[in-house]
Amino acid sequence: MKQKLLALLKKDPRVSAKSLAKILGSTEKKVEAEIQKLLQSGEIVGFATVLNSNGKDEITAMVEVKVTTQRGRGFDEVAERIAKFPEVVNLFLISGSHDLNILVRGKSLAEVANFINRKVAVLENVNGTTTHFLLKKYKEDGLIFGEKMGDKRLKVSA
Amino acid sequence: MxxxxxxxxxxxxxxxxxxxxxxxxxxxxxxxxxxxxxxxxAPWRVREAAIAALESGETHYTPNKGYFELRTEIVKYFSRKFGVNYSAEDEVLVGNGASEIFDIVVRSILNPGDEVILFMPSYVMYAPLVQLAAGVPIFVKQISEIQKKISPRTKAIILGYPSNPTGTTFQKSELQKIAKIAERNNLLVISDEIYAELTYEGRHTTFASLPKMKARTATVSGFSKTFAFTGLRLGYLLAPADLTAAANKIHQYSALCANSISQIAAIEALRNCDxxxxxxxxxxxxxxxxxxxxxxxxxxxxxxxxxxxxxxxxxxxxxxxxxxxxxxxxxxxxxxxxxxxxxxxxxxxxxxxxxxxxxxxxxxxxxxxxxxxxxx
The missing domain is CATH 3.90.1150.10 (Aspartate Aminotransferase, domain 1)
Known part of the structure; x- marks a missing residue:
């Protein structure tokens, strides 16, 4: 049940417990309990909605951050500190020429630039940042922007 | 008029x-x-392969039997999935959907008045195509009825499993019974297995995998159901070389070859879409x-x-x-x-x-x- 439930929620977090129960051949109560359990264990972190922000007043930047690691703590301390800022949408530790990759979102170029300069670049153990402003989104979390849905089939066929 | x-x-x-x-x-x-x-x-990588094929100008006739590369992939795929080995050289024929393949197989074997055994209910094309080939469909509901319905004119048994419209399939033990009847009466078995990959209980047993059956089986299949590929119209026949050659004789005159773009898309489907x-x-x-x-x-x-x-x-x-x-x-x-x-x-x-x-x-x-x- 767990794997199927996770797959269904990943596809559409809005599905009601009632529908999930029907699809999985379970009861509403059991489905709700299972979701609670998954939330408590942290296996489900949260439910998000993907918005199409193309053409909206919103600025997104991908920032590459170089970090000096700390004895015993590695990248965690600085990463956890950056993650707490609400301006930070995604934060990943990655391999390659820099260490952290963060996605920052704000209302204006100035707001995003200020945030990076004043909050991220100045942190102890941060050695440098490279900022790329996002121009257009084509796909996010597996969802393609502007893709047309709809059934292209004949209504009845053999 | x-x-x-x-x-x-x-x-x-x-x-x-x-x-x-x-x-x-x-x-x-x-x-x-x-x-x-x-x-x-159809999976995007398949559609993308079709687009690339069009861009590079693959807009010509292909060999009658289909591109050799595709036939090779079909043979590899069938061996990997169902455990029966065929020769890409002369035991595979690619056509415009399993429907065309079924049509040319019955036309290859039937003389006017020849009978074929057909399970009911079954896919809507079987009986009409047998009739158009001047054959006579003889209907049965169960395996146990087959022997009684066999006459000196009986040429073949037609199977379609998993079945459209019932979704039921044959168990290996049932197929073995059919195999015995086919052997005893020297019949060909035309086995439409287009839904083979959409089997939810146990594993699909292909008829040709039963002992001694490969020599008397024409397996009809295609890409439509497995790869969500219906509109690209591509099917294939796996059968002994003489029957494949006979079916190809009709195919080369009536269809010439299957769509080149679809064939290239199918190569991608077989290689990378498991x-x-x-x-x-x-x-x-x-x-x-x-x-x-x-x-x-x-x-x-x-x-x-x-x-x-x-x-x-x-x-x-x-x-x-x-x-x-x-x-x-x-x-x-x-x-x-x-x-x-x-x-x-x-x-x-x-x-x-x-x-x-x-x-x-x-x-x-x-x-x-x-x-x-x-x-x-």
Missing amino acids: KIPLNRILETIPPSGIRKFFEIVAERKDVISLSVGEPDFD SEVEKMRLEYKMRRDFCVRELKKMGFQIQKPAGAFYLFLNVCKKTGLTGEEFALELLEKEEVAVVPGSAFGAEFSDFVRISFATSLQNLEIAFEKIEHFLKN
């Missing part, structure tokens, strides 16, 4: 599916459980389980079909309506379309075919509507 038509053709009634299509097509907002094809589009196929299979399985549970809750007696994406439901027992009445009233009152069983033979007038090749979301709404329909 009234054009005098082929006499056999005039005896074949128009397709019952077509008739129902015309009724449904007039209506908007119908939830259709009447579709005999996947609701998924995970996509598995994803679709699991989705169908989940839908099947949902449908069967809902129908049981409503009080219908129904077994879980082992494959394909159909349920063949006796609606008369519970509602007193014939399949056709049920389908028409359900369409009228609840805007849900199912296919009357009569489309698959007059004896199945108590049945409807429900296709679960549509999203779970649609199925949930449709089954709520069916429940509502039954209450009133």
Whole structure:
């Protein structure tokens, strides 16, 4: 049940417990309990909605951050500190020429630039940042922007 | 002038599916459980390969039997999935869908008046194509009836499993019984296994894998169901070299070759789409389980079909309506379309075919509507 439930929620977090129960051949109560359990264990972190922000007043930047690691703590301390800022949408530790990759979102170029300069670049153990402003989104979390849905089939066929 | 038509053709009634299509097509907002094809589009990597093929100018005739590269991939795929080895050189023929392949196989073997054994209910094309080839379909419902129906004119047994419209499949032990009959009576077996990959219980046994059967089996299959590829029209035959050559003789004159772009897309499908196929299979399985549970809750007696994406439901027992009445009233009152069983033979007038090749979301709404329909 767990794997199927996770797959269904990943596809559409809005599905009601009632529908999930029907699809999985379970009861509403059991489905709700299972979701609670998954939330408590942290296996489900949260439910998000993907918005199409193309053409909206919103600025997104991908920032590459170089970090000096700390004895015993590695990248965690600085990463956890950056993650707490609400301006930070995604934060990943990655391999390659820099260490952290963060996605920052704000209302204006100035707001995003200020945030990076004043909050991220100045942190102890941060050695440098490279900022790329996002121009257009084509796909996010597996969802393609502007893709047309709809059934292209004949209504009845053999 | 009234054009005098082929006499056999005039005896074949128009397709019952077509008739129902015309009724449904007039209506908007119908939830259709009447579709005999996947609701998924072909995997993107397959479509992308087709686009690249067009861009690079692969717009020419291909060899009659299909590109050798594709035939090689088909042979590898069949061996990997079903454990039977064929020669890409002379035991594979690529055609315009399993339908064309079936047609040219029966035309290759039948002389006027020859008989073939056919299970009922079965896919709508088998009997008409046998008749058009001047053959005579002899219908059976069970394996135990076959021997009694065999005459000196019997040429072949036709199998289609997992089945459209019932979703049932043959177990290995049942296939072994058919194999014995085929061997005893020296019959060819035409085995349409286009739904083989959509098997939900156990593993599909291909008929040609049974001892000594490869030499008397024509396996008909294609890409439509497995790779959600219906409109690209591509099927294939795996059969002994002499039968493949005979079928190719008709194919080269009537079709010349299958679509070049589709063939190139199919190479990509066979090489790199296992995970996509598995994803679709699991989705169908989940839908099947949902449908069967809902129908049981409503009080219908129904077994879980082992494959394909159909349920063949006796609606008369519970509602007193014939399949056709049920389908028409359900369409009228609840805007849900199912296919009357009569489309698959007059004896199945108590049945409807429900296709679960549509999203779970649609199925949930449709089954709520069916429940509502039954209450009133």
